[in-house]
Amino acid sequence: MPKLAIQLAALVLFLSALKGATGLAQSNAPSPVDKYYEEGQRALARGQFQEAEKIFEKLRELSPSVAEVHANLGLVYFNEKKFEAAVPALRQALKLKPSLTKTETLLAMSLSELGKYREALPILEKEFRRSTDPVVKRSCGLQLERAYTGLQRDEKAVEVALELNRLYPDDPEILYHSERIFGNFAYLSVKRLAEVAPASIWKHQAAAEAWESQGSYDLAISEYRQVLSLDPRRPGR
Template structure:
């Protein structure tokens, strides 16, 4: 993980001005030549100058530290580490040299040696940019030591410190993916014939959109534990998600109804039943189930939109309005909610609000299309509930 020159220079090593009292005239010339080369980004020349300086003044800790920094900037970690070690032996209190030595050890896969200084540096960094560098190397070190739980904790902390940093987010995703894999591997090792393994297999197949395999696994779970919480819901979602399903499968409906019988507080099951009824034109039944879903879970965005759509179809736009406002409050970026709001305002005769919501809908729809063009597939996670979509493409 070679970090950019600008970030590295945040790790200031106290050798920026080697005075006459520290070095002889030839050494001062090497120092000046090296600094000039660094300023011009001629790292090979800078390395040569500081190599000469360390030969001329072998006990000058700052010169060894600066040479180590130059090697580090070149990605020459095996050469940098001995220079930092020498600098610290000559001057143990030399600022940040221990952190850079630890970073080099991490890059060289010498994780046990890197860990103490990286942990200390991450807790007490000189600045936020330096903490970013140390944190990334600390994650790498924890992974190298097979301490995924600590890597995950660091990743969470890093994502809070740098919430919009693409590299931070990428590494966090990788770490949690590895952690999930290790947990599932452990599960299959300690309980290979358990219902948990069957359910995990079904969920893995569902995530990969292998719905027939997921359905088979979920049915095996039900055979072992017919009243297992959540399993009928997952089977219903897999049945609905199969290619060619119209969105109101009788088989899926039975599974959602069974889930709702087992747990009448399950808003997701009530919602799925309501959505199937809505799509099959049974609006009164749909409205009852959607109302139950949002009563149990008021911030259930999809449930609020589903109920509003039923009320719009029943020519009750004023009642639909409050549910759509709640949905938009939960997620201001939901394009379907804004489109339904446009329909409500048109029905209520509010032309200005109708135009505003329609414009908002178009903006969100265009942004979504652009985002979809950049992502070949959706996220590898279980689908929570059936998302509200438009019945047809508005003109």
């Protein structure tokens, strides 16, 4: 799954809130917090996450009660794929300020990356339905596919894949994951068919088509002969 794309608007929102909350604009004399704030802003803008991590960890020591510090640190951890570290940072941000919607979404994505699908699912479902931000919606959709597949809710994964295909018809990553989900669902459907009706004409028909698609023509012919033995008048496809 991809990293959540960092949008400038989100960074401005976080960092502006941090500046106001810590009183950075209220004093003419630079403080250590001012210094770290400016450095953190520059590091995030350049995508220098290792540097940003050090800065926001220091800011967390200096301003532990500021939700945006924890939110930004969680954002940095997420982009570094340090999901185990991202989760507590994001939880703390939401504890201090529950209104940080983007942080809640990022928490759900981090939980999904860790395989904690049941906890992530309600937030991912909500954000996928309501978000008008194409980057957030796309990321939530991909994580939602992961969660549904991990929970063996394959029909729901197919529904999300169809919606993502509609919204992002030329996105290679979307198409790749859709192909995997559709293929998995087809396999599970054929497997179920073999379990409930192993001697049926439909099972042999499905097997014949599967072998044919793989270029195994001898095996396909054998299955097609089984089809004809069960229904000699059956028309071709």
